[in-house]
Amino acid sequence: MISRVFIDEGNVIIVELPTYLAALNAFTISYPQIVGIPVDENGMRTDILEKELKRLQAEGKKVKFIYTIPVAHNPAGVTLSLDRKKHLLELASRYDVAVIEDDPYSYFIYESGVDVTPLKTLDTEGRVTYLGTLSKILSPGLRLGWVLGNHHVIDALERAKQTADLHTSTLTQFIALESIRRGVVDKTIEKAKQIYKMKRDVMLDALSDSMPENTWWPRPVGGLFVMIFLPSLDIDTKKLLPEAIARGVAYVPGASFFANGGGWNSMRLNFSFPPPDKIAEGIKIIGDLAKERIKSPSEPITPEKFYNF
């Protein structure tokens, strides 16, 4: 819907590097020009965003929106700091750009002191369209979410939705309503959060134990994923996947999450689904495989290095 409503062919949109694969696919079918802004442990590099907005303005190009997953980023597992949130909104205002805030994971934060204030809360100009989902806090099979935005955006989305399928299933909407009303959603969140935290810790420990030296991963404060970068720019995790699967473990090759190429040496690992002992076992298998294939590990590949900032 966002793709349909905001993007005309050739428009410029800005996404994070990496970003959510399904969003990328949804945007791509409207044929935009996609500009990527790398993330680091504190989320989108808003200093680079600033440079890019300046460059695009100088080239006379209007940016339709900045798409961001500020909290517990999928796939990168990073979270945008409050300072950068403010910087992002200030830039959006200065360059008159809409912001699409995709927030499926802020219910799943495993550490105290993490700022999860939505951009929408800080938005004084009606510039942010906020996307929420019941997929993680009730059930992904219901296909339900919600949108907060200004009246123009909501009106346009409503028309696009009507045109696409008239409306969302009323049955699943009633199920969601009652699940919220009766506390099922709150209980699901509390229960899932404890389990996910434990599993995240198992995965982080296993990564420390099993991965080749100089492998890099941002430590996720929440969400469902860890993204790891193997310490070699020659390795392609997509080519490695069949062998990993043959040994009993799967991952998503990181390159799929990068808008314009890159991320060949990265992979997205999910810790919410497998049981804890399988997580440890799986990471050991991936670690062994990576060690076999990387004969001489390079220096640590930080995002700085990786993206040639």
Next chain:
Amino acid sequence: MISRVFIDEGNVIIVELPTYLAALNAFTISYPQIVGIPVDENGMRTDILEKELKRLQAEGKKVKFIYTIPVAHNPAGVTLSLDRKKHLLELASRYDVAVIEDDPYSYFIYESGVDVTPLKTLDTEGRVTYLGTLSKILSPGLRLGWVLGNHHVIDALERAKQTADLHTSTLTQFIALESIRRGVVDKTIEKAKQIYKMKRDVMLDALSDSMPENTWWPRPVGGLFVMIFLPSLDIDTKKLLPEAIARGVAYVPGASFFANGGGWNSMRLNFSFPPPDKIAEGIKIIGDLAKERIKSPSEPITPEKFYNF
């Protein structure tokens, strides 16, 4: 999905005059050039279709598809004859055009001897994409349907579907599966068919009793709707609607179903929803209102006359 997969901006598509409003809206957002082919009591006028295909070919224009609702047409209430079905497919083959067959109503036929053979059954070239729906035979609130088509079309639709919403709710799909398996759908059809037939007859009788002389309507052999054409080309049923609603009855102004203007004197009446006594009462109200507004009824307005064939 059909709109997204088949239509690029400026492509020519062919629809019936009138045609299903939501389909028209869904097509329109892909910015096609829409060519309309009028219907009469035997469905789409394939003789006119032939002329239009010839004309478009002469103009060097490629037609992407012909969209048709062959059985118990919404809104027109007409059904395509077997001869015309064959003619339509022959033309589609000769001019190499895809056919989109939308068939929500063939489960609801109230008379014997009506041929409801789908175009898809007669299709030897994989040219027809057939659309079915559970909206009328189980529940509209589930938002479920199905598609039959050749592998190229199904692959493309699958990709478009994934991009749009990943997948349809698994819960509602399981509900549908079990409803079919346990005979709920079959029972719903049998029950609904009897009730709808009775209500259709009530409406047809009421129309004969109450409408101004020379009002015209095709007699629907099935489906949920009667479309009536008031005997004056000066009357606009859209302007009449607020007064009808003030008197307690609503209808859909017919003009909304016409791709490129027209149908101002028509309205779509639904007989499946209201109880029988309300149907008679409602038609009486509409008839009285029409009589008040049409001072001197014209000659009968047959489709021939209406469209200036």
